[in-house]
């Protein structure tokens with residue numbers, strides 16, 4: 001029997017809420033199960049006060065990259081996150097991804113405005129090792145996508161771009177919206193969120209003191 005990831009997702013959402021990254025109903029978290037289904041936060045639930053009832057089990061249809069409610073879905077009165085299509089694309093493109101986390105921080109939104117292009121260069125910080133970049137003076141950029149009212153449009157733009165160009169780090173930014181990471185475990189996904197948020201805080205602080213990157 002597989003382990004239910006919901007208690008960990010609840011604790012993680014609470015931690016991110018306390019950091020100011022999942023205020024109100026902002027953000028969504030998901031975890032893939034061994035059978036390929038994934039649990040995702042239900043739409044519009046308060047992320048600092050989630051319960052097991054605030055998750056929806058989804059089935060991934062890898063052929064079409066589409067998702068539907070799993071037949072064994074217990075919380076049928078809940079709708080899945082409005083951003084489920086993005087999680088589905090990540091799980092489809094990255095077979096090793098077991099967790100996908102999306103948060104809204106002030107810093108993520110500020111840095112997404114530092115460029116008008118579709119990638120944002122990151123400073124060559126030691127912290128990048130935590131995202132799997134083991135290079136001296138690494139030249140790494142995070143992909144940036146436009147925010148769109150119709151979330152499946154964002155998902156299909158992510159899919160189209162990542163099918164051609166694999167991102168250097170397991171993270172993407174949606175301009176004026178937030179950051180999404182994916183990882184091979186819940187713990188790593190949590191670490192990745194903390195690391196990208198550290199890098200964004202550094203970038204905002206550096207710009208504040210006129211420190212060129």
Ligand SMILES: CSC[C@@H](O)[C@@H](O)C(=O)COP(=O)(O)O
Pocket residue numbers: 024025026027028041042043044045080081082083102104
């Ligand atoms: C505070 S509203 C934010 C939403 O529009 C969305 O961007 C978000 O992250 C949460 O949506 P949800 O449907 O609850 O997963």
Ligand SMILES: [Zn+2]
Pocket residue numbers: 026027028083102104177178
């Ligand atoms: Zn969002």
